[in-house]
Amino acid sequence: MISSIQHELASTPNGSASSSSSDSSSALSKNFMTLLITQLKHQNPLEPMESGDLLNQLAAMTSVSELRDIHAGISRLSNQFATAQLSSATALLGQEVAIDAGQFSFNGDGAKLSLSFPSPGAGQVLHFLLTDHNGVQVKEAHYQGRRNESPGAPIKRNLEQLFGSLPHGQYWLKSTIDGHDNSEPGIVPVQLVSKANSIVFNSSDQAPQIRLEAMEPVALSSIHSVTRP
Known part of the structure; x- marks a missing residue:
């Protein structure tokens, strides 16, 4: 069942990470709905999923999304800092x-x-x-x-x-x-x-x-x- 869920998620266009926080939030919602529907389709009718399991999955996906957004923000700041350093160094040449x-x-x-x-x-x-x-x-x-x-x-x-x-x-x-x-x-x-x-x-x-x-x-x-x- 897990492999079939992964296959359906991978074939979904929204399964890839977005470059902006707004796109990331939208992708997170769609991915969670895809995951929910897929799991409901493949669950055992005699042993249905607990609502707590779904909430835990949502929390895990939210954490991953937030970490990805933080990493992207740090990367942007790092690039800006490197550009400012190079500009400062260039201004010193000949002095x-x-x-x-x-x-x-x-x-x-x-x-x-x-x-x-x-x-x-x-x-x-x-x-x-x-x-x-x-x-x-x-x-x-x-x-x-x-x-x-x-x-x-x-x-x-x-x-x-x-x-x-x-x-x-x-x-x-x-x-x-x-x-x-x-x-x-x-x-x-x-x-x-x-x-x-x-x-x-x-x-x-x-x-x-x-x-x-x-x-x-x-x-x-x-x-x-x-x-x-």
Whole structure:
């Protein structure tokens, strides 16, 4: 009996899933009526179906329909989000963008990668410590605030100016400023600045990433500011 019911449902035009919620509701009603009529035709007259069985079947079909509608809605939102991400990534091409300088992958010309940081103020010294991925010190650099340079004024220096030539690799950057009256050194926020020159896609989720000059690609969420050329 089950195989004959499945055959009759499969041969019914409304047996396929609909692309919209309204069509889905209509198809659900028609499919349920088809199922009801088919089951009544094939039931044992001596053991008729219980009304509760029909209600359970209706509830199951409703759940399947709702899950299908939810999945379709999520798919639409996912496509819209992917389109918005790609549009945002495309708008960044040719512009200088800034990301946090805590950890970065260097693979190019140090003159194309800059550090942006607040001035320590006239006479104050900002210390930079560059280590590799194992925590081994690679190089040190210092920046002393110029005369009439107010604390916090934005300063930009390319990586080569500060550290000279660097081999390709993974680096950690720590920046501190001397404390006053023997207090602990303060940590200073530093950003890496580079030009966005192309878009690549993450191999795992196909999300667009920005390839920066002299760096590995970064996610859109890593970009904090944009400087138009």
